[in-house]
Amino acid sequence: MTTVPYIPPRTALFLPASNPRAIEKARGLAAEMIVLDLEDSVRDEDKACAREAAVAAAAEGFGGRLVAIRVNGEDHECHADDVAAVAASAADFLVVPKVETAALAARVAAAGKPVLAMIETPAGLLAAPAIAAVPGVAGLIAGVNDLRATLGVPADSGRAGIGYALQAIVLAARAAGVWALDGVYNALEDEAGLAEDCAAGRLIGFDGKTLIHPNQIAVAARAFGPSEVEIADAEALVAAATGGAERFRGRMIEAMHVDQARALLARGGRG
Template sequence: MPATSRPLRSVLYIPGSNARALEKARQLPVDAIIFDLEDAVAPEEKASARATLAAALGAGGYGARLKIVRVNALSTEWGGEDAAAAVKMGADAILQPKVDGPSDIDALGALTGNVPLWAMMETPLGMLNAAAIAAHPRCEGMVMGTNDLAKDMGARFRADRLPLMTGLGLCVLAAKAHGVAIVDGVYNAFKDEVGLAAECAQGRDMGFDGKTLIHPGQVAVANAAFSPTQAELELAARQIAAFDAALAQGKAVAVVDGKIVENLHVATARETLAKREAIAALHAE
């Protein structure tokens, strides 16, 4: 299933060095997992983390969850070996940190064959080059790295994320323009469900496909926020039915709840129903 059509409501980071977390992740109701060899792994554990993760992925058991391996940057001493190892692990995608432009994807792509590549969007230069990154033929997904972006910008953390809005918006526009997946950044206060729900709602309203998470306790909130609500599903069904009835009468528009329904609304309605089916299929295991 292409990344743009599959559910990506909850995307959980798991340290590649943590065997217990890797085992637990097999049972979590997440849509995707980022198996991290970068920030979540100490320098002295980089090599052993590679081996631990390879064993876990080789054992399987992650079902239909999208399996993404985040490697270290090629500029580090670990990046090249990470890339070579990730290819052999059978990952669904490889996530590259701190992508500044298309040339970074070229460099990783030269080492990874046909494995789909995802880009961490977490630098000011990456924001300015978002469209070119999303347009790269090897790029199938983008992940916001809001902590690093805020640090590089010298921005203050605010609940409304106002300092980050330009970057977030540029990346969403780039992803939608070029048909790649786009996942929002993490929410650091992992015990604050109210704050997480608010940030998920903001990201969903902006057009993000889902949310990256740092703790299993955040999964339920993200899944709920990025799933169609019952009201949305019922409205979608009524819009489709009304529009089909209008077409049968030779009309190009319908009216539902006092609002015009045209082709574009029906397309959105069909996408809403398709998302429900995709979510059900993903977790039918």
Template sequence: MTDFRAYRSVLYLPAANARAVEKARTLAADAVILDLEDAVAADAKAGARAAAAEAVTAGGWGSRTLAIRVNGIGTQWCEADFQAVAAARPDAVVVPKVNSAAEAAEAVRLAGGVPVWAMIETPRGVQAVDAIADTPGVAALVVGAADLEKDLGCRVGPARGEIQYTLQRVVIAARAAGIRAFDAMYPDIKDMEGLETVTLQGRALGFDGKTLIHPAQIETANRVFSPSAAEVEQARRIVAAFEAAKAEGKGVATLDGKLVEVLHAAQARDLIAFAESIAAQ
């Protein structure tokens, strides 16, 4: 991937909550998902759909990525939700409980050219994650841990060992397909220590960012998924060392006693570019 746009913090908001939607335009979240699914009661779906479309067309989101989460394929609200998405043209459409490549392809068709973020939150979805990621038009995978935990009948602890297989499968599938991967939300909005733990874990696993359910969680996600000043400085040293060696006709360099090869220089350049994109927001 050569797109260095930041997706460190991906905030879910109920589309029917006008006050929350307006406030989101001022928050430091990299991306906002206007939710028509879990956060909206059945009798409020139509109003939320209209509000989400209006929020997209009204603009004012700056550099933030703006997405709409529709109700799932096969639900009674699905068709109208996708029609609203295709007309409003948000940056992405988030599709819950994608279970197969066929469902992913149907979502892409219904989205009418809007990039699809497929949620992996069922056992079937985990089994089919490679094919889902490879579906043309799917631009990201999103882990939905709550529904997966329910379907598996497991109890996820602080270390998330019970769903490590899923987390790693999602990252591997996304990287193989050259698309984004977003970690699951953390449900306890008061437990900042727990949030820190799972966010650090998500970055270590290779996710691009974390889905969130409360503005108070944004700072943690942005900080953890941002390169530190020390990391950026080290990356600049790696690039400088490699370029110096290259100028001398060498294929590798040595820095602080460690070998620096072309892949290390490429990784360093990507980190620098990502840091610069964050600074430019």
């Protein structure tokens, strides 16, 4: 089991490392994690320059926010160079796409940087418990677009066709004690749809949401952060608990509920 010395991010914004304007803009955004992408959003001819830009951006930092870099997949010619560069960088995490085996996760983790493994295929889904349990793996990310494609689910089907897959990712992460981050939402102008998607993700246990546009940050942050009502209830529960099983506001609580309340307060900055 990997011990992650950070509270999971509610919002993790992907942006192409080949786009200096996007990187500069991200320094003023409220996303709790910035994910500099070397993979899908970068053309092959720009990969090497994007790698250098990502390393430089991580070194400069994003105002104390978490920084991750997504490398190219193991079947890409840039993979080894990407992993070596990210491992030596100031980034907090190394994101690996299309992880299908614990062996791949272990090999990348051996480079020395905490790994966020993307689960994007049926093989990755079936191996998710083993992948999450690899020492050095800090979390799993649901790659919803590739999951739909590889499972043969229509691209516009929402969460319905991948519901089991998403729950399995959360289950694997929880069994290993690591993060679980929900996949992206593609409809950039559908705020109501995004809010519904985020609410569904939180309901099954995801810690936060991966995003592809700055306009999605506020909606996801609200959905995955505790409400004022939840915070007030958690504060009251912690204050009232005296140990063992006892009655609180008409329900039974025990040590587990106190721990949950304290975790919620920490996530809301009240702990």
